[in-house]
Amino acid sequence: xxxxxxxxxxxxxxxxxxxxxxxxxxxxxxxxxxxxxxxxxxxxxxxxxxxxxxxxxxxxxxxxxxxxxxxxxxxxxxxxxxxxxxxxxxxxxxxxxxxxxxxxxxxxxxxxxxxxxxxxxxxxxxxxxxxxxxxxxxxxxxxxxxxxxxxxxxxxxxxxxxxxxxxxxxxxxxxxxxxxxxxxxxxxxxxxxxxxxxxxxxxxxxxxxxxxxxxxxxxxxxxxxxxxxxxxxxxxxxxxxxxxxxxxxxxxxxxxxxxxx
Amino acid sequence: xxxxxxxxxxxxxxxxxxxxxxxxxxxxxxxxxxxxxxxxxxxxxxxxxxxxxxxxxxxxxxxxxxxxxxxxxxxxxxxxxxxxxxxxxxxxxxxxxxxxxxxxxxxxxxxxxxxxxxxxxxxxxxxxxxxxxxxxxxxxxxxxxxxxxxxxxxxxxxxxxxxxxxxxxxxxxxxxxxxxxxxxxxxxxxxxxxxxxxxxxxxxxxxxxxxxxxxxxxxxxxxxxxxxxxxxxxxxxxxxxxxxxxxxxxxxxxxxxxxxx
Numbered sequence: 001x002x003x004x005x006x007x008x009x010x011x012x013x014x015x016x017x018x019x020x021x022x023x024x025x026x027x028x029x030x031x032x033x034x035x036x037x038x039x040x041x042x043x044x045x046x047x048x049x050x051x052x053x054x055x056x057x058x059x060x061x062x063x064x065x066x067x068x069x070x071x072x073x074x075x076x077x078x079x080x081x082x083x084x085x086x087x088x089x090x091x092x093x094x095x096x097x098x099x100x101x102x103x104x105x106x107x108x109x110x111x112x113x114x115x116x117x118x119x120x121x122x123x124x125x126x127x128x129x130x131x132x133x134x135x136x137x138x139x140x141x142x143x144x145x146x147x148x149x150x151x152x153x154x155x156x157x158x159x160x161x162x163x164x165x166x167x168x169x170x171x172x173x174x175x176x177x178x179x180x181x182x183x184x185x186x187x188x189x190x191x192x193x194x195x196x197x198x199x200x201x202x203x204x205x206x207x208x209x210x211x212x213x214x215x216x217x218x219x220x221x222x223x224x225x226x227x228x229x230x231x232x233x234x235x236x237x238x239x240x241x242x243x244x245x246x247x248x249x250x251x252x253x254x255x256x257x258x259x260x261x
Numbered sequence: 262x263x264x265x266x267x268x269x270x271x272x273x274x275x276x277x278x279x280x281x282x283x284x285x286x287x288x289x290x291x292x293x294x295x296x297x298x299x300x301x302x303x304x305x306x307x308x309x310x311x312x313x314x315x316x317x318x319x320x321x322x323x324x325x326x327x328x329x330x331x332x333x334x335x336x337x338x339x340x341x342x343x344x345x346x347x348x349x350x351x352x353x354x355x356x357x358x359x360x361x362x363x364x365x366x367x368x369x370x371x372x373x374x375x376x377x378x379x380x381x382x383x384x385x386x387x388x389x390x391x392x393x394x395x396x397x398x399x400x401x402x403x404x405x406x407x408x409x410x411x412x413x414x415x416x417x418x419x420x421x422x423x424x425x426x427x428x429x430x431x432x433x434x435x436x437x438x439x440x441x442x443x444x445x446x447x448x449x450x451x452x453x454x455x456x457x458x459x460x461x462x463x464x465x466x467x468x469x470x471x472x473x474x475x476x477x478x479x480x481x482x483x484x485x486x487x488x489x490x491x492x493x494x495x496x497x498x499x500x501x502x503x504x505x506x507x508x509x510x511x512x513x514x515x516x517x518x519x520x521x522x
Binding site: 035036042043046116141142145146148149151154155156157158159160162163230231232234 | 296297303304307377402403406407409410412415416417418419420421423424491492493495
Protein backbone atom coordinates (compact mmCIF):
# COMPACT_ATOMS: atom_id res chain seq x y z
CA UNK A 1 0.00 0.00 0.00
CA UNK A 2 1.65 3.20 -1.19
CA UNK A 3 1.39 6.18 1.14
CA UNK A 4 1.42 9.63 -0.47
CA UNK A 5 2.79 12.18 2.00
CA UNK A 6 2.74 15.88 1.24
CA UNK A 7 3.67 19.22 2.71
CA UNK A 8 4.12 22.84 1.64
CA UNK A 9 7.87 22.25 1.44
CA UNK A 10 10.36 19.63 2.50
CA UNK A 11 9.55 19.81 6.23
CA UNK A 12 7.04 16.96 5.82
CA UNK A 13 10.03 14.71 5.21
CA UNK A 14 10.41 14.74 9.01
CA UNK A 15 6.97 13.11 9.23
CA UNK A 16 7.86 10.69 6.41
CA UNK A 17 11.12 9.85 8.18
CA UNK A 18 9.31 9.17 11.49
CA UNK A 19 6.85 7.01 9.55
CA UNK A 20 9.66 5.04 7.91
CA UNK A 21 11.37 4.52 11.26
CA UNK A 22 8.12 3.10 12.69
CA UNK A 23 7.20 1.13 9.54
CA UNK A 24 10.34 0.38 7.47
CA UNK A 25 8.39 -1.56 4.82
CA UNK A 26 6.03 1.29 3.91
CA UNK A 27 6.29 2.54 0.32
CA UNK A 28 6.45 6.33 0.41
CA UNK A 29 5.58 8.88 -2.28
CA UNK A 30 6.47 12.39 -1.16
CA UNK A 31 5.38 15.70 -2.69
CA UNK A 32 6.75 19.05 -1.46
CA UNK A 33 4.99 22.15 -2.82
CA UNK A 34 8.16 24.23 -2.79
CA UNK A 35 6.71 26.79 -5.24
CA UNK A 36 4.15 27.91 -2.68
CA UNK A 37 6.00 27.50 0.59
CA UNK A 38 5.38 28.74 3.18
CA UNK A 39 1.64 28.00 3.38
CA UNK A 40 1.56 29.61 6.84
CA UNK A 41 0.92 33.10 5.47
CA UNK A 42 -1.39 32.14 2.56
CA UNK A 43 -5.16 32.55 2.47
CA UNK A 44 -7.44 29.50 2.87
CA UNK A 45 -8.71 29.59 -0.72
CA UNK A 46 -5.18 29.58 -2.12
CA UNK A 47 -4.21 26.61 0.03
CA UNK A 48 -7.32 24.66 -0.99
CA UNK A 49 -6.29 24.97 -4.64
CA UNK A 50 -2.78 23.71 -3.95
CA UNK A 51 -4.06 20.76 -1.89
CA UNK A 52 -6.42 19.73 -4.71
CA UNK A 53 -3.61 19.73 -7.27
CA UNK A 54 -1.20 17.82 -5.03
CA UNK A 55 -3.86 15.22 -4.13
CA UNK A 56 -4.49 14.62 -7.84
CA UNK A 57 -0.75 14.29 -8.52
CA UNK A 58 -0.15 11.75 -5.74
CA UNK A 59 -3.26 9.76 -6.68
CA UNK A 60 -1.99 9.77 -10.27
CA UNK A 61 1.37 8.24 -9.28
CA UNK A 62 -0.29 5.47 -7.27
CA UNK A 63 -0.96 6.69 -3.74
CA UNK A 64 -3.57 4.51 -1.98
CA UNK A 65 -3.42 6.53 1.23
CA UNK A 66 -2.90 10.30 1.57
CA UNK A 67 -0.99 11.77 4.52
CA UNK A 68 -1.25 15.54 4.84
CA UNK A 69 1.86 16.39 6.84
CA UNK A 70 1.17 20.13 6.69
CA UNK A 71 -0.74 21.58 9.64
CA UNK A 72 -1.75 24.67 7.72
CA UNK A 73 -3.23 22.62 4.86
CA UNK A 74 -4.88 20.26 7.35
CA UNK A 75 -6.42 23.25 9.15
CA UNK A 76 -8.05 24.83 6.14
CA UNK A 77 -8.05 22.68 3.06
CA UNK A 78 -9.15 19.01 3.18
CA UNK A 79 -12.92 19.03 2.52
CA UNK A 80 -12.20 19.11 -1.20
CA UNK A 81 -9.86 16.10 -1.07
CA UNK A 82 -12.39 14.09 0.94
CA UNK A 83 -15.19 14.99 -1.51
CA UNK A 84 -13.07 13.97 -4.52
CA UNK A 85 -11.96 10.59 -3.05
CA UNK A 86 -14.56 9.56 -0.47
CA UNK A 87 -13.12 6.02 -0.23
CA UNK A 88 -9.42 6.94 0.03
CA UNK A 89 -7.95 6.99 3.56
CA UNK A 90 -6.85 10.57 4.16
CA UNK A 91 -4.81 11.35 7.27
CA UNK A 92 -4.60 14.95 8.33
CA UNK A 93 -2.00 16.34 10.72
CA UNK A 94 -4.57 17.48 13.28
CA UNK A 95 -6.82 14.53 14.14
CA UNK A 96 -4.10 12.30 15.69
CA UNK A 97 -3.15 15.09 18.11
CA UNK A 98 -6.76 15.74 19.11
CA UNK A 99 -7.30 11.99 19.60
CA UNK A 100 -4.28 11.92 21.93
CA UNK A 101 -5.83 14.69 24.02
CA UNK A 102 -9.08 12.72 24.15
CA UNK A 103 -7.51 9.39 25.16
CA UNK A 104 -5.19 10.92 27.78
CA UNK A 105 -5.67 13.77 30.19
CA UNK A 106 -2.66 16.06 29.88
CA UNK A 107 -1.55 18.75 32.33
CA UNK A 108 -3.02 22.23 31.84
CA UNK A 109 -2.81 24.81 30.55
CA UNK A 110 -2.01 23.36 27.13
CA UNK A 111 0.26 25.59 25.02
CA UNK A 112 -0.05 25.39 21.24
CA UNK A 113 2.59 26.90 18.92
CA UNK A 114 2.57 26.92 15.10
CA UNK A 115 2.41 29.16 12.01
CA UNK A 116 0.16 32.21 11.77
CA UNK A 117 -2.45 30.38 9.70
CA UNK A 118 -2.61 27.31 11.95
CA UNK A 119 -2.93 29.43 15.10
CA UNK A 120 -5.37 31.91 13.53
CA UNK A 121 -7.54 29.01 12.35
CA UNK A 122 -7.93 28.04 16.02
CA UNK A 123 -8.15 24.40 14.94
CA UNK A 124 -6.30 23.08 17.99
CA UNK A 125 -7.35 25.74 20.47
CA UNK A 126 -11.08 25.48 19.77
CA UNK A 127 -11.11 21.67 19.83
CA UNK A 128 -9.06 21.46 23.03
CA UNK A 129 -11.30 24.04 24.73
CA UNK A 130 -14.35 21.97 23.74
CA UNK A 131 -12.66 19.02 25.54
CA UNK A 132 -12.45 21.22 28.65
CA UNK A 133 -8.75 22.09 28.43
CA UNK A 134 -7.41 25.52 29.34
CA UNK A 135 -5.40 26.56 26.27
CA UNK A 136 -2.78 29.19 25.37
CA UNK A 137 -1.96 29.67 21.68
CA UNK A 138 0.90 31.56 20.02
CA UNK A 139 2.06 31.98 16.40
CA UNK A 140 5.83 31.44 16.20
CA UNK A 141 6.61 32.21 12.54
CA UNK A 142 10.41 32.45 12.84
CA UNK A 143 10.96 28.86 13.93
CA UNK A 144 10.55 27.36 10.42
CA UNK A 145 13.10 29.66 8.73
CA UNK A 146 15.54 29.08 11.62
CA UNK A 147 15.13 25.30 11.23
CA UNK A 148 15.51 25.49 7.44
CA UNK A 149 18.76 27.45 7.94
CA UNK A 150 19.96 24.57 10.11
CA UNK A 151 20.24 26.84 13.16
CA UNK A 152 18.75 24.37 15.65
CA UNK A 153 21.52 24.85 18.25
CA UNK A 154 22.21 28.49 17.37
CA UNK A 155 21.95 31.51 19.72
CA UNK A 156 19.30 32.97 17.37
CA UNK A 157 17.10 29.88 17.94
CA UNK A 158 17.65 30.18 21.69
CA UNK A 159 16.73 33.90 21.60
CA UNK A 160 13.63 33.17 19.50
CA UNK A 161 12.48 30.39 21.85
CA UNK A 162 13.11 32.64 24.86
CA UNK A 163 10.85 35.34 23.42
CA UNK A 164 8.13 33.03 22.14
CA UNK A 165 7.93 30.62 25.11
CA UNK A 166 8.09 33.39 27.72
CA UNK A 167 5.30 35.20 25.83
CA UNK A 168 3.30 31.94 25.89
CA UNK A 169 3.79 31.76 29.67
CA UNK A 170 3.41 28.81 32.02
CA UNK A 171 2.03 25.60 30.55
CA UNK A 172 1.66 22.00 31.71
CA UNK A 173 1.77 20.56 28.18
CA UNK A 174 3.16 22.04 24.97
CA UNK A 175 1.86 20.92 21.58
CA UNK A 176 4.35 21.52 18.73
CA UNK A 177 1.80 22.09 15.96
CA UNK A 178 4.03 22.39 12.88
CA UNK A 179 5.65 19.82 10.63
CA UNK A 180 9.13 21.22 11.22
CA UNK A 181 9.07 21.32 14.99
CA UNK A 182 10.17 17.76 15.87
CA UNK A 183 13.78 18.90 15.29
CA UNK A 184 13.55 21.57 18.01
CA UNK A 185 11.94 19.32 20.63
CA UNK A 186 15.33 19.08 22.39
CA UNK A 187 15.86 22.86 22.38
CA UNK A 188 12.33 23.41 23.74
CA UNK A 189 12.91 20.78 26.43
CA UNK A 190 16.16 22.52 27.48
CA UNK A 191 14.32 25.87 27.72
CA UNK A 192 11.90 24.42 30.27
CA UNK A 193 14.65 22.49 32.10
CA UNK A 194 16.61 25.73 32.59
CA UNK A 195 13.53 27.09 34.35
CA UNK A 196 12.97 23.92 36.38
CA UNK A 197 9.56 23.61 34.73
CA UNK A 198 8.05 20.17 34.15
CA UNK A 199 6.32 20.39 30.77
CA UNK A 200 5.09 17.46 28.67
CA UNK A 201 6.02 18.09 25.02
CA UNK A 202 3.95 16.56 22.21
CA UNK A 203 4.42 16.96 18.48
CA UNK A 204 1.65 16.73 15.87
CA UNK A 205 4.14 15.26 13.36
CA UNK A 206 5.09 12.35 15.64
CA UNK A 207 1.44 11.66 16.56
CA UNK A 208 0.52 11.62 12.84
CA UNK A 209 3.37 9.26 11.93
CA UNK A 210 2.42 6.93 14.79
CA UNK A 211 -1.21 6.76 13.68
CA UNK A 212 -0.38 6.07 10.01
CA UNK A 213 2.24 3.45 11.00
CA UNK A 214 -0.36 1.63 13.15
CA UNK A 215 -2.95 1.60 10.34
CA UNK A 216 -0.81 0.61 7.33
CA UNK A 217 -0.72 -3.14 6.57
CA UNK A 218 2.62 -4.76 7.50
CA UNK A 219 3.72 -5.15 3.89
CA UNK A 220 5.60 -3.21 1.20
CA UNK A 221 9.06 -2.87 -0.31
CA UNK A 222 10.30 0.09 1.72
CA UNK A 223 10.64 2.24 -1.42
CA UNK A 224 10.58 6.04 -1.49
CA UNK A 225 10.25 8.66 -4.23
CA UNK A 226 10.28 12.45 -3.88
CA UNK A 227 8.83 15.26 -5.99
CA UNK A 228 8.82 19.03 -5.60
CA UNK A 229 6.88 21.73 -7.49
CA UNK A 230 10.05 23.85 -7.76
CA UNK A 231 13.52 22.35 -7.74
CA UNK A 232 16.60 24.06 -6.31
CA UNK A 233 19.93 22.90 -4.88
CA UNK A 234 18.94 24.40 -1.57
CA UNK A 235 15.80 22.24 -1.36
CA UNK A 236 17.89 19.14 -2.06
CA UNK A 237 20.28 20.12 0.76
CA UNK A 238 17.52 20.88 3.30
CA UNK A 239 15.50 17.81 2.23
CA UNK A 240 18.50 15.53 2.67
CA UNK A 241 19.10 16.95 6.17
CA UNK A 242 15.45 16.33 7.11
CA UNK A 243 15.35 12.84 5.58
CA UNK A 244 18.64 11.90 7.22
CA UNK A 245 20.44 10.85 4.04
CA UNK A 246 21.06 12.27 0.56
CA UNK A 247 17.97 12.10 -1.65
CA UNK A 248 17.03 13.07 -5.21
CA UNK A 249 14.08 15.44 -5.69
CA UNK A 250 12.25 15.25 -9.02
CA UNK A 251 10.66 18.44 -10.35
CA UNK A 252 6.90 18.10 -10.92
CA UNK A 253 5.10 21.46 -11.40
CA UNK A 254 1.46 21.82 -10.41
CA UNK A 255 -1.12 22.79 -13.05
CA UNK A 256 -1.89 26.06 -11.25
CA UNK A 257 1.68 27.31 -11.53
CA UNK A 258 2.40 29.49 -14.56
CA UNK A 259 4.12 28.03 -17.61
CA UNK A 260 7.63 29.12 -18.46
CA UNK A 261 7.56 32.55 -19.96
CA UNK B 262 3.40 60.33 -14.04
CA UNK B 263 2.26 57.27 -12.09
CA UNK B 264 5.01 54.99 -10.81
CA UNK B 265 4.13 51.30 -10.43
CA UNK B 266 6.33 49.76 -7.73
CA UNK B 267 6.31 46.03 -7.07
CA UNK B 268 7.91 43.40 -4.89
CA UNK B 269 7.40 39.77 -3.90
CA UNK B 270 5.72 40.95 -0.68
CA UNK B 271 5.30 44.14 1.25
CA UNK B 272 9.03 44.80 1.75
CA UNK B 273 9.09 46.94 -1.40
CA UNK B 274 7.04 49.46 0.56
CA UNK B 275 10.35 50.47 2.13
CA UNK B 276 11.55 51.46 -1.35
CA UNK B 277 8.22 53.20 -2.06
CA UNK B 278 8.50 55.04 1.27
CA UNK B 279 12.05 56.19 0.49
CA UNK B 280 10.81 57.32 -2.93
CA UNK B 281 7.94 59.28 -1.39
CA UNK B 282 10.26 60.93 1.13
CA UNK B 283 12.54 62.06 -1.75
CA UNK B 284 9.65 62.97 -4.11
CA UNK B 285 6.48 63.71 -2.10
CA UNK B 286 4.40 64.52 -5.21
CA UNK B 287 4.96 61.16 -6.91
CA UNK B 288 1.80 59.11 -7.52
CA UNK B 289 2.50 55.56 -6.39
CA UNK B 290 0.81 52.30 -7.40
CA UNK B 291 2.13 49.40 -5.34
CA UNK B 292 1.71 45.67 -5.96
CA UNK B 293 2.92 43.04 -3.46
CA UNK B 294 2.87 39.44 -4.70
CA UNK B 295 2.11 38.03 -1.28
CA UNK B 296 0.86 34.73 -2.72
CA UNK B 297 4.33 33.84 -3.96
CA UNK B 298 6.55 35.40 -1.33
CA UNK B 299 9.37 34.78 -0.74
CA UNK B 300 10.80 34.88 -4.28
CA UNK B 301 14.26 34.20 -2.81
CA UNK B 302 13.85 30.42 -2.97
CA UNK B 303 11.88 30.18 -6.24
CA UNK B 304 13.28 29.11 -9.62
CA UNK B 305 13.95 31.72 -12.33
CA UNK B 306 11.16 30.49 -14.63
CA UNK B 307 8.57 30.77 -11.84
CA UNK B 308 9.65 34.31 -11.03
CA UNK B 309 9.53 35.35 -14.70
CA UNK B 310 5.87 34.30 -14.84
CA UNK B 311 4.97 36.31 -11.75
CA UNK B 312 6.81 39.39 -13.03
CA UNK B 313 4.93 39.24 -16.34
CA UNK B 314 1.54 39.09 -14.57
CA UNK B 315 2.38 41.91 -12.16
CA UNK B 316 3.72 44.13 -14.96
CA UNK B 317 0.47 43.65 -16.88
CA UNK B 318 -1.60 44.45 -13.77
CA UNK B 319 0.27 47.68 -13.00
CA UNK B 320 0.21 48.77 -16.64
CA UNK B 321 -3.53 48.08 -16.62
CA UNK B 322 -4.13 50.39 -13.64
CA UNK B 323 -2.18 53.22 -15.22
CA UNK B 324 1.52 52.86 -14.37
CA UNK B 325 3.70 54.92 -16.75
CA UNK B 326 6.93 53.83 -15.07
CA UNK B 327 7.71 50.43 -13.53
CA UNK B 328 9.96 50.12 -10.47
CA UNK B 329 11.01 46.56 -9.63
CA UNK B 330 11.84 46.83 -5.94
CA UNK B 331 12.60 43.11 -5.66
CA UNK B 332 16.27 42.16 -6.07
CA UNK B 333 15.42 38.55 -6.83
CA UNK B 334 13.01 39.51 -9.63
CA UNK B 335 15.48 42.09 -10.92
CA UNK B 336 18.21 39.44 -10.98
CA UNK B 337 16.34 36.86 -13.05
CA UNK B 338 13.15 38.13 -14.57
CA UNK B 339 13.02 41.45 -16.47
CA UNK B 340 13.84 40.59 -20.12
CA UNK B 341 10.17 39.71 -20.64
CA UNK B 342 8.89 43.02 -19.23
CA UNK B 343 11.31 44.99 -21.41
CA UNK B 344 10.28 43.02 -24.50
CA UNK B 345 6.57 43.60 -23.80
CA UNK B 346 6.90 47.37 -23.19
CA UNK B 347 10.05 48.56 -25.00
CA UNK B 348 9.11 52.24 -24.51
CA UNK B 349 8.12 52.08 -20.81
CA UNK B 350 10.82 53.19 -18.33
CA UNK B 351 11.59 50.12 -16.22
CA UNK B 352 13.82 50.55 -13.17
CA UNK B 353 15.34 47.43 -11.72
CA UNK B 354 16.80 47.18 -8.23
CA UNK B 355 20.28 46.28 -9.46
CA UNK B 356 21.39 48.93 -11.99
CA UNK B 357 21.39 51.92 -9.59
CA UNK B 358 23.73 50.05 -7.22
CA UNK B 359 26.09 49.04 -10.03
CA UNK B 360 26.09 52.63 -11.32
CA UNK B 361 27.07 53.84 -7.85
CA UNK B 362 30.04 51.45 -7.87
CA UNK B 363 31.03 52.78 -11.30
CA UNK B 364 30.77 56.48 -10.37
CA UNK B 365 32.58 56.12 -7.05
CA UNK B 366 35.45 53.94 -5.97
CA UNK B 367 34.44 52.23 -2.73
CA UNK B 368 36.74 50.50 -0.26
CA UNK B 369 37.44 46.79 -0.86
CA UNK B 370 36.64 44.06 -0.41
CA UNK B 371 32.99 44.70 -1.15
CA UNK B 372 30.61 42.45 0.81
CA UNK B 373 27.24 41.62 -0.75
CA UNK B 374 24.41 40.06 1.29
CA UNK B 375 20.93 39.06 0.05
CA UNK B 376 18.58 36.12 -0.51
CA UNK B 377 19.72 32.75 -1.85
CA UNK B 378 18.49 33.51 -5.37
CA UNK B 379 20.07 36.97 -5.57
CA UNK B 380 23.43 35.71 -4.31
CA UNK B 381 23.34 32.50 -6.39
CA UNK B 382 22.55 34.58 -9.50
CA UNK B 383 25.88 36.37 -8.92
CA UNK B 384 24.34 39.50 -10.41
CA UNK B 385 26.19 41.87 -8.08
CA UNK B 386 29.31 39.79 -7.56
CA UNK B 387 30.01 39.19 -11.26
CA UNK B 388 29.40 42.82 -12.24
CA UNK B 389 31.52 44.20 -9.38
CA UNK B 390 34.36 41.80 -10.23
CA UNK B 391 34.21 42.96 -13.85
CA UNK B 392 34.72 46.51 -12.48
CA UNK B 393 37.85 45.27 -10.74
CA UNK B 394 36.45 45.04 -7.21
CA UNK B 395 37.38 42.26 -4.80
CA UNK B 396 34.02 40.84 -3.70
CA UNK B 397 32.68 38.59 -0.92
CA UNK B 398 29.10 37.33 -1.25
CA UNK B 399 26.86 35.62 1.31
CA UNK B 400 23.22 34.50 1.31
CA UNK B 401 21.53 35.62 4.55
CA UNK B 402 18.04 34.08 4.28
CA UNK B 403 16.95 34.61 7.90
CA UNK B 404 17.10 38.40 7.83
CA UNK B 405 13.81 38.84 5.94
CA UNK B 406 11.72 36.68 8.31
CA UNK B 407 13.34 38.41 11.32
CA UNK B 408 12.48 41.82 9.85
CA UNK B 409 8.92 40.75 9.03
CA UNK B 410 8.51 39.59 12.66
CA UNK B 411 9.54 43.10 13.71
CA UNK B 412 12.62 41.77 15.54
CA UNK B 413 14.98 44.48 14.33
CA UNK B 414 16.39 45.18 17.82
CA UNK B 415 15.98 41.62 19.10
CA UNK B 416 18.76 39.31 20.39
CA UNK B 417 17.87 36.86 17.60
CA UNK B 418 18.66 39.54 14.99
CA UNK B 419 21.92 40.31 16.76
CA UNK B 420 22.83 36.61 16.84
CA UNK B 421 21.95 36.21 13.15
CA UNK B 422 24.02 39.24 12.15
CA UNK B 423 26.94 37.99 14.29
CA UNK B 424 26.93 34.66 12.45
CA UNK B 425 26.37 36.05 8.96
CA UNK B 426 28.72 39.05 9.12
CA UNK B 427 31.53 37.13 10.82
CA UNK B 428 31.18 34.43 8.14
CA UNK B 429 31.39 37.18 5.49
CA UNK B 430 34.62 38.41 7.10
CA UNK B 431 36.39 41.76 6.77
CA UNK B 432 34.98 44.17 4.19
CA UNK B 433 35.55 47.81 3.33
CA UNK B 434 32.05 48.30 1.91
CA UNK B 435 28.87 46.33 2.52
CA UNK B 436 26.06 46.28 -0.04
CA UNK B 437 22.64 45.43 1.45
CA UNK B 438 21.17 43.72 -1.61
CA UNK B 439 17.60 43.03 -0.48
CA UNK B 440 14.49 45.20 -0.39
CA UNK B 441 13.99 44.64 3.34
CA UNK B 442 17.48 45.49 4.51
CA UNK B 443 17.23 49.30 4.90
CA UNK B 444 15.56 48.71 8.28
CA UNK B 445 18.60 46.84 9.62
CA UNK B 446 21.17 49.35 8.43
CA UNK B 447 21.47 50.63 12.02
CA UNK B 448 21.93 47.15 13.47
CA UNK B 449 24.59 46.34 10.85
CA UNK B 450 26.36 49.64 11.56
CA UNK B 451 26.39 48.82 15.29
CA UNK B 452 27.89 45.37 14.55
CA UNK B 453 30.87 46.98 12.80
CA UNK B 454 31.16 49.78 15.40
CA UNK B 455 31.44 47.16 18.17
CA UNK B 456 34.44 45.78 16.27
CA UNK B 457 35.94 49.21 15.62
CA UNK B 458 35.66 48.48 11.89
CA UNK B 459 35.07 51.30 9.45
CA UNK B 460 32.68 49.94 6.84
CA UNK B 461 30.71 51.96 4.28
CA UNK B 462 27.15 50.60 4.13
CA UNK B 463 25.10 50.96 0.95
CA UNK B 464 21.58 49.71 0.27
CA UNK B 465 20.21 48.76 -3.15
CA UNK B 466 16.73 49.97 -2.06
CA UNK B 467 17.95 53.49 -1.21
CA UNK B 468 20.02 53.73 -4.42
CA UNK B 469 16.97 52.65 -6.46
CA UNK B 470 14.66 55.18 -4.76
CA UNK B 471 17.22 57.95 -5.30
CA UNK B 472 17.52 57.18 -9.01
CA UNK B 473 13.74 57.05 -9.61
CA UNK B 474 13.20 60.25 -7.57
CA UNK B 475 15.81 62.06 -9.71
CA UNK B 476 14.22 60.92 -12.98
CA UNK B 477 10.50 61.48 -12.24
CA UNK B 478 9.12 64.86 -13.36
CA UNK B 479 8.44 67.22 -10.41
CA UNK B 480 4.66 66.90 -10.68
CA UNK B 481 1.87 64.69 -9.32
CA UNK B 482 -0.74 64.58 -6.58
CA UNK B 483 1.18 62.50 -4.02
CA UNK B 484 -1.44 59.73 -4.18
CA UNK B 485 -0.82 56.10 -3.30
CA UNK B 486 -2.72 52.84 -3.81
CA UNK B 487 -1.74 49.33 -2.70
CA UNK B 488 -2.66 45.87 -3.98
CA UNK B 489 -1.62 42.37 -2.90
CA UNK B 490 -2.14 38.98 -4.58
CA UNK B 491 -3.20 37.46 -1.24
CA UNK B 492 -4.72 39.52 1.55
CA UNK B 493 -4.27 38.80 5.26
CA UNK B 494 -4.40 40.85 8.45
CA UNK B 495 -0.74 40.10 9.00
CA UNK B 496 0.22 41.64 5.64
CA UNK B 497 -1.73 44.78 6.55
CA UNK B 498 0.12 45.00 9.86
CA UNK B 499 3.59 44.44 8.36
CA UNK B 500 2.82 46.72 5.39
CA UNK B 501 1.71 49.53 7.69
CA UNK B 502 4.93 49.18 9.72
CA UNK B 503 7.03 49.37 6.54
CA UNK B 504 5.07 52.28 5.06
CA UNK B 505 5.18 54.17 8.35
CA UNK B 506 1.42 54.68 8.69
CA UNK B 507 -1.73 52.56 8.50
CA UNK B 508 -2.63 51.59 4.93
CA UNK B 509 -5.36 49.60 3.19
CA UNK B 510 -4.28 46.72 0.95
CA UNK B 511 -6.67 45.71 -1.83
CA UNK B 512 -6.74 42.06 -2.88
CA UNK B 513 -5.94 41.57 -6.60
CA UNK B 514 -5.13 37.94 -7.51
CA UNK B 515 -2.82 37.21 -10.43
CA UNK B 516 -4.12 35.16 -13.38
CA UNK B 517 -1.62 32.38 -12.66
CA UNK B 518 -2.98 31.73 -9.18
CA UNK B 519 -5.62 29.01 -8.93
CA UNK B 520 -9.32 29.90 -8.74
CA UNK B 521 -11.19 29.30 -5.52
CA UNK B 522 -11.99 25.67 -5.14
